[in-house]
Amino acid sequence: MRKTITRLPGSKIREVANAGLGRDDVLAFWFGESDQVTPEPVRQAAAESLARGETFYSHNLGLPELRAALREYTASLHGDPGDHRIAVTSSGVTALMLAMQLLVDAGDEVVVVTPVWPNLPAQPAILGARVTRVALQPDPAGLWRLDLERLIAAITPATRVLLVNAPNNPSGWTLSRDEQQVLIEHCRRTGTWIVADEVYERLWFGARGACAPSFLDVSTPDDRLVVVHSFSKSFLMTGWRLGWLVLPRGHLDAMAKLIEFNSSCAPVFVQRGGLAALHGAAASVPVLVEHLRGCRDTLCNALAALPGLRLAVPPGGMYAFLQVPGLPEAADSLAFAKRLVTEHGLGLAPGAAFGEEGEGWLRWCFASRDPARLLQGVERLSGALRL
Template sequence: MPQLSTTVASVPASGIRRIYDLARGLEAQGQEVLDLCVGEPSLAVAPHVLAAGARAWTEDATQYTPNSGLTPLREALVTKLRDFNAADVGLDQVHVTPGGMQALQQAMAFALSPGDEILVPDPGYSNFPMTARLVGGVPVAYPLHPERAFVPDIADLEALVTPRTRALLVNSPSNPLGVTYDRATLQALLDLARRHDLWVISDEVYEYLDWSGEFCSLTALDSPADGGGRVLGVFSLSKTYALTGARVGYLVTPPGLDERFRAAQEASVSCVNAPAQVAALAAVTGPQDAVEDARAHYASTLAAGRAALDARGVRYLVPGGAFYLWIDVSHVSGGDVAAWCEDFLRTEHVAVAPGSTFGSLGEGWVRACCAGDRDTVARALARVPARP
């Protein structure tokens, strides 16, 4: 076999998927698994969204669409960005992608040439450094410490900037931490990027799950009047509308990049499948009751998970957003939380994601997804070993 490219060979396997696959193996043997390892909403998709997608299939709406997506969907997203995010963007700035992951990859492809560095959070979503490596970039971790409530220290980031640094990745609300940054923090990060002329990739996938009720969009802070034109906003319909398998996301770019996006999209996936875009349009423009119901459900499951941990004296980070609990298991993980998670799955039949897959500073922690059934979350986290 010929040698693989160095970029593909440099992409590590996902520690989340490792646990996921082991859990599926146990289930195939007929064993029950309480699965909290993958960020998968358990709620059903709203009926009007399913109906729109089904009509698109039965009416044979299966042709190519424009590279940047169906115009009605993009127009609806422009309106959503204005009304929810307070972001004043034009139609030429909004581009539909196969999920938030492809929006992330396009953003990194726009920002990074081979060998360029991108600052990524540690702990942070494991796909951030994986995607950077896939496009030939070099991920450089910036630390998020518990004593600072996992909020970045600007001085730490300043010290990491080199002549090869080209981009800064910001994720709020955060996966895996559930941390949400306030306006002052986001503005300080944007100011840092301006000082060093960096791109900013803003992952806002969990935008509707800000428990403070005061979500601030970094994409909206990138005002042309303030020297804007450096933020690439990554969004997804997966978490908001439980459309994880439909694979619809979108990328918001500064003005003037629409031709470049269309070329890059044509070279990678051409376009998002049409029925999924039709369903997405129904989701964005139709009744939003399901979104509010989902918020209430996730708040309830997070509360159930926290109560189970509190009863056992286990330390965790109180989430400001998203639907994860970041749990300290250092009292039992013995310095190898990945191995502990595998053992916990085999012995207690509970699947959680090892913190080390989110960066070196995640050692001793686990991420538990609380998007599922309330009883399942409570039962699973009641099996976490009590703290002495």
């Protein structure tokens, strides 16, 4: 086995989840998914496809009608991306790995904004790239901020890719449009690609109906920009493994080859589900976002009422990211998260899972069908902190 693979950190979230295996009363908020089942029309579309016998290979880049619908969906948010820019992938994480394979040779430098979900820096590491981490910093109130000058200074002509997830998992931080503008102008000068993981763009709690700023809004079709998306979060489809890429002009043939050599294609019946989700998006996404806004406010208000927590209300995403500065034992987030689950039945993700920048913090996924579950969780945390 390669040393690179041995060295890859395993999931600390899963380690916490395993610690809780003995208890059947755990309130689990550790994984990045809602507890809501995929809406019925989406499941129905997939079942009908299966019944019709759509069980054969399909085009590497995805069903033409799904790609057309994705272009239209993208156009509705960011203006028409134009022809030949969209590829359907077997999940958002697969889309990210494909982007890395397209761009990164062993030995190349990749700059990643952190803390971030562990898959992002792991992918270039698997390909033998050198990963440079540029850390966000929390302000005293717990709001995570980017030092733009530091990030710009880290991106040199030797930097092959800037990898950024905004809105960010775990911190909820996102890039402003002005920051995106500055970054893309700088990357044009250094010849650096931007790979933007924008899977949380719809889970954005600014003006109602708005989505988070996207690099698509400040780019041309020929910029070195790859935007990564997923059906998982906005359409409650985590288990479906369906995502897509928006590529610069002239890159689809290469991407088709990479998809062929990695997974060949996404199942047609899964893609039919995605198509149904897009058809219903105008109605379903605002309802989901308002529900999540309610979940976020319920959780953050209840947490704010506890003494001693450091926590900002996140502007986007589906996570509260919090710290207990006065509690020495909380400094080791993995050990503390394990205690929370084994002794209190509360399942949170340890901040260390997102890199050392997140050490001492805890991530709480607030995507819950029933906000009362969140309040029950806060009660358990309160009990734990009184120890």
